[in-house]
Amino acid sequence: xxxxxxxxxxxxxxxxxxxxxxxxxxxxxxxxxxxVDVADVLTGAVRYDPPAWFGRTAPLVLEIGPGTGESxxxxxxxxxxxxxxxxxxxxPGLARLLMRIEETAVTxxxxxxxxxxxxxxxxxxxxxxxxxxxFFPDPWPKRRHRKRRLVQPEFVALVTxxxxxxxxxxxxxxxxxxxxxxxxxxxxxxxxxNTSPAADGWTPRPSxxxxxxxxxxxxxxxxxxxxxVYCRRMTPNxxxx
Numbered sequence: 533x534x535x536x537x538x539x540x541x542x543x544x545x546x547x548x549x550x551x552x553x554x555x556x557x558x559x560x561x562x563x564x565x566x567x568v569d570v571a572d573v574l575t576g577a578v579r580y581d582p583p584a585w586f587g588r589t590a591p592l593v594l595e596i597g598p599g600t601g602e603s604x605x606x607x608x609x610x611x612x613x614x615x616x617x618x619x620x621x622x623x624p625g626l627a628r629l630l631m632r633i634e635e636t637a638v639t640x641x642x643x644x645x646x647x648x649x650x651x652x653x654x655x656x657x658x659x660x661x662x663x664x665x666x667f668f669p670d671p672w673p674k675r676r677h678r679k680r681r682l683v684q685p686e687f688v689a690l691v692t693x694x695x696x697x698x699x700x701x702x703x704x705x706x707x708x709x710x711x712x713x714x715x716x717x718x719x720x721x722x723x724x725x726n727t728s729p730a731a732d733g734w735t736p737r738p739s740x741x742x743x744x745x746x747x748x749x750x751x752x753x754x755x756x757x758x759x760x761v762y763c764r765r766m767t768p769n770x771x772x773x
Contacts, residue, residue: 555627562630563643570619570646573655580655582615585642590615591662594694596648596682597669601629603742608641610740614662616641619648649682652690659696668746671707683714685721692723695764700727703760704741706750711758718760722768727761735759 551559568585572578583589591614598604598618608616618641620626626643633641644651672680683703691701701724705711715733718724728735737759747757 549623551624551627554631555624558630558634559623559627562634563626566630566633566641567626567643567645570644570648570651573644574646574650580651582617582642586615586640588615590640592617592660593663593665594619594648594652594656594661595665595667597666598625598629599668599744599746600625601632602744602746603667604629605632605636605638605641606742607740608638609636612640614640617644618642619644619646619651621646649687649690652694656694658693661694661699662696663700663702664691664695665702667702667704667741668706668750669710671705671710673707678713681710681713683710683717685717688717688721688724692721692764697764697766699764701762701764703762704757706747706755706757708756708758711760714760718762721762722770723765724762725765725769727763733760735761 568578573580582592593611593614593616595604595616595618598620599622601618604616604618608614618629620629620643623645626645629643666683669682670680672678688701695701701718703714703718705714711734715726719726719733726733730736737757738761741759750757
């Protein structure tokens with residue numbers, strides 16, 4: 533039997549989207565101001581230009597898969613000197629995040645609708661990001677689906693190349709085996725260094741990362757949340773002897 537073609541990892545799975553009335557109104561009012569389609573960036577219809585989008589040059593953090601943006605808006609509000617890009621395909625989540633932007637009046641957050649992997653690969657320059665955050669990505673818990681998980685060696689190498697030296701990759705998940713996979717993949721990347729002081733590599737939960745409804749539900753259901761924070765090295769870590 534011939535080998536199964538390798539599936540190209542994306543940052544999302546297509547879903548049927550339906551906006552509530554309030555979300556639809558928020559989209560109509562706010563998307564043209566705060567949102568950009570990744571497809572337009574890839575085709576060149578819209579230039580990838582964060583300084584123009586934000587009206588300034590500042591450290592730039594990219595969040596992949598913000599969901600409804602509960603933590604995203606809070607972190608942007610708490611970090612006014614840093615600009616934030618949130619990449620998501622789920623339109624109701626983006627609409628809810630637009631509503632949060634309006635509620636909190638944050639000015640340092642912009643949204644991108646589409647595939648973060650393609651955006652990183654095709655448009656984000658090398659060494660241009662101050663950080664990448666991936667909180668609670670789809671765990672694909674069934675063994676036969678794990679090849680669809682986002683955090684895999686090729687993806688981590690891509691993300692690392694877009695981080696400036698000293699910039700961080702912050703991951704969080706409530707699925708134990710995915711956490712172990714994340715740790716193994718990131719530890720194997722020669723340009724990443726685990727910042728945890730603990731021998732097991734887990735980072736104590738940062739107090740500044742907001743606890744979302746999703747995370748509270750995961751804990752209530754008995755799943756331990758693991759954080760991992762890696763820093764991009766100046767030079768590659770030499771291979772073990």
